[in-house]
Amino acid sequence: MAQHLLDQEAAADKASVSTESAAVRVHEKLCRSLCVLAGVAGYRSLASRALILASAKAPSLRAMQVTADGSLQVLSEAELAINERQAGEDRVILLAELLGLLQSFIGKALTLRLLREAWPNAVFDDCNSGDGEEHERTR
Amino acid sequence: MRFLTIAILGMEKSMSAQDKVVINNLPTGVLGLDEIVGGGLPEFSFNIIAGAPGSGKTTLAHQFVFANATQERPALYFTVLGESAIKMLRYQQQYTFFDPAKLPNSIRFINLSQVVLEKDLGEVLAEIIKEVEKTNPAVVVVDSFRTMVRKPQDGSSDMGLQSFIQQLSLFLASWQATTFLIGEYAEDELRDNPIFTVADGLFWMSQIAERNSVVRKLQIIKLRGQASVPGLHTFRITDAGLQAFSRTFGLSGHKSKPPSDRRLSIGIPELDKMMGGGVPEGDSVLVTGASGTGKSVLATQFIAEGIRQGEPGIVAVFEERPQAYADRAGSFGLDLEAPQKDGTLLILYLRPLDLSVDETMNEILDAVKRIGAKRLVIDSLAGFEMALSPGFREDFRESLYRMIFALTGIGVTILSTVEVDESFTEFPFSTYSISFLTDDIIRLRYVSIEGELRKILVIIKMRGGSHSQDIREYEITSKGMVIATERLKNYQRLITGIPERMNRFGDEEELSPKP
Numbered sequence: 001m002a003q004h005l006l007d008q009e010a011a012a013d014k015a016s017v018s019t020e021s022a023a024v025r026v027h028e029k030l031c032r033s034l035c036v037l038a039g040v041a042g043y044r045s046l047a048s049r050a051l052i053l054a055s056a057k058a059p060s061l062r063a064m065q066v067t068a069d070g071s072l073q074v075l076s077e078a079e080l081a082i083n084e085r086q087a088g089e090d091r092v093i094l095l096a097e098l099l100g101l102l103q104s105f106i107g108k109a110l111t112l113r114l115l116r117e118a119w120p121n122a123v124f125d126d127c128n129s130g131d132g133e134e135h136e137r138t139r
Numbered sequence: 140m141r142f143l144t145i146a147i148l149g150m151e152k153s154m155s156a157q158d159k160v161v162i163n164n165l166p167t168g169v170l171g172l173d174e175i176v177g178g179g180l181p182e183f184s185f186n187i188i189a190g191a192p193g194s195g196k197t198t199l200a201h202q203f204v205f206a207n208a209t210q211e212r213p214a215l216y217f218t219v220l221g222e223s224a225i226k227m228l229r230y231q232q233q234y235t236f237f238d239p240a241k242l243p244n245s246i247r248f249i250n251l252s253q254v255v256l257e258k259d260l261g262e263v264l265a266e267i268i269k270e271v272e273k274t275n276p277a278v279v280v281v282d283s284f285r286t287m288v289r290k291p292q293d294g295s296s297d298m299g300l301q302s303f304i305q306q307l308s309l310f311l312a313s314w315q316a317t318t319f320l321i322g323e324y325a326e327d328e329l330r331d332n333p334i335f336t337v338a339d340g341l342f343w344m345s346q347i348a349e350r351n352s353v354v355r356k357l358q359i360i361k362l363r364g365q366a367s368v369p370g371l372h373t374f375r376i377t378d379a380g381l382q383a384f385s386r387t388f389g390l391s392g393h394k395s396k397p398p399s400d401r402r403l404s405i406g407i408p409e410l411d412k413m414m415g416g417g418v419p420e421g422d423s424v425l426v427t428g429a430s431g432t433g434k435s436v437l438a439t440q441f442i443a444e445g446i447r448q449g450e451p452g453i454v455a456v457f458e459e460r461p462q463a464y465a466d467r468a469g470s471f472g473l474d475l476e477a478p479q480k481d482g483t484l485l486i487l488y489l490r491p492l493d494l495s496v497d498e499t500m501n502e503i504l505d506a507v508k509r510i511g512a513k514r515l516v517i518d519s520l521a522g523f524e525m526a527l528s529p530g531f532r533e534d535f536r537e538s539l540y541r542m543i544f545a546l547t548g549i550g551v552t553i554l555s556t557v558e559v560d561e562s563f564t565e566f567p568f569s570t571y572s573i574s575f576l577t578d579d580i581i582r583l584r585y586v587s588i589e590g591e592l593r594k595i596l597v598i599i600k601m602r603g604g605s606h607s608q609d610i611r612e613y614e615i616t617s618k619g620m621v622i623a624t625e626r627l628k629n630y631q632r633l634i635t636g637i638p639e640r641m642n643r644f645g646d647e648e649e650l651s652p653k654p
Binding site: 036039102107113 | 251
């Protein structure tokens with residue numbers, strides 16, 4: 001699902017080929033959507049937890065932090081992933097952790113509904129819904 | 140001048156009759172609550188749900204929101220400080236009324252905690268106004284507005300809060316939104332609180348722990364525009380959310396059935412004769428007696444006779460299981476199996492744990508409505524009371540009164556049994572002081588005659604007319620209760636249980652030889 005969101009965002013902005021910039025936009029959209037629902041503090045705590053979980057799998061993410069407004073900030077350029085491909089993969093891991101957290105709290109159905117709101121033109125089908133049990137599709 | 144006055148009065152009269160605004164009622168989404176609030180919640184009303192934490196305020200608001208929100212007229216649910224919106228969704232989606240398909244287009248959750256923490260009430264109001272103008276909602280909920288109040292406001296005062304509530308109320312009414320403000324309040328805070336004067340509706344929710352049980356109560360303290368059912372109503376929170384049990388058992392709008400002259404046979408011919416042709420339809424009959432005197436047998440014959448005559452019946456049992464009850468009836472030649480299969484008889488086994496008396500009675504009422512029952516047996520009132528949690532027993536007689544009044548009002552004939560301690564110095568009808576609830580009382584008792592423990596029956600009262608004054612002996616046989624055709628003569632002080640035989644001159648005679 002995380003990769004799918006990045007692909008959606010990359011496809012939406014063909015001018016930018018950077019996975020990194022697509023990832024930033026995904027985070028920003030998620031942040032906006034979730035802050036409405038949970039408040040900035042609510043989103044920030046979720047994002048911080050996701051970052052900790054993701055850092056265990058992608059150590060380069062330790063160079064990042066979640067700011068007071070919920071956005072991601074680089075603490076140490078030196079510790080960031082050495083190449084763009086690696087950075088993109090790390091971002092996918094971070095997003096996956098965030099979506100996983102959300103799903104564990106409010107369930108798959110509501111998580112998908114939140115994503116649909118943030119990406120109204122995106123397609124979310126059973127391939128992207130985690131365990132593939134549901135067959136939901138929207139455009 | 141006089142003509143003008145008459146003309147104005149006439150105009151006012153016709154205007155009040157014809158031009159009165161119609162207030163639409165919205166479904167509350169809570170089973171039983173529509174009836175309590177007088178048919179549904181008035182549209183565009185500004186309501187406050189108050190109560191202690193855990194009393195069900197948020198769940199009530201959610202049920203209302205899910206019942207009324209549409210894509211065209213969505214609901215805005217503002218969460219403030221307190222329960223995290225994420226966790227609220229996590230828990231609320233466990234209820235069956237929670238429809239995820241309604242999110243986010245029909246129901247939008249908006250968190251205002253940042254505004255509340257960083258800014259003042261004016262900014263909160265501005266934020267709510269902005270969202271309302273953008274969304275045009277039919278329903279607005281602020282959960283919980285009390286947390287906003289508790290946050291210290293620079294230069295704020297009670298008037299500041301009142302002003303906030305007042306402006307919010309005016310704005311939301313103009314935007315044709317039905318509103319709920321949710322707040323944690325203790326009961327004593329409800330009195331003389333100026334905030335509540337703004338509200339059109341004030342819902343007070345509470346839960347009281349008594350011994351090991353918890354009683355949840357709901358009171359509509361005020362509701363402008365329509366008559367709600369007064370008093371405290373029991374409610375329960377289940378997987379389906381709140382379910383409220385009206386004090387009038389959902390029968391407040393029903394027309395009373397006109398009194399009937401019809402008599403219902405009990406299925407015991409001699410008893411029918413003693414009662415002047417049977418039990419008047421719509422009466423409440425109390426059968427009292429000691430253990431083993433045949434109260435349940437009489438009740439079973441009453442219900443079986445009804446089935447035989449095409450009158451569906453309900454038996455509410457508390458002291459034995461339905462199969463055992465049916466088996467015992469079978470031993471008297473009364474078939475209760477077939478009518479259960481064909482749906483003309485329901486034997487309800489009610490041994491609730493922590494259920495309120497209103498819930499239990501609601502179950503009986505549902506069954507009565509479901510099969511169109513004409514006869515109801517409650518066997519026994521003592522078992523009924525014992526099955527209730529201690530906290531509910533105080534309400535037992537009052538609730539019983541309301542149920543009997545409601546059911547007999549729609550023409551159901553009720554026969555209740557109650558056990559009394561056998562006393563040889565008194566002749567009590569009931570240990571429950573519930574005789575006033577009944578139209579007719581049949582008293583069964585043991586008497587000691589000639590070295591035998593025999594049984595006598597007497598009709599104590601029949602509100603609907605005259606009845607036999609006889610004291611009759613009866614037996615419980617394989618065909619049920621069989622009553623002697625003649626009164627028990629030649630004895631006096633029969634009702635003491637230790638009668639004395641009279642000789643042919645009317646004098647007392649020793650019953651047993653002297654040693």
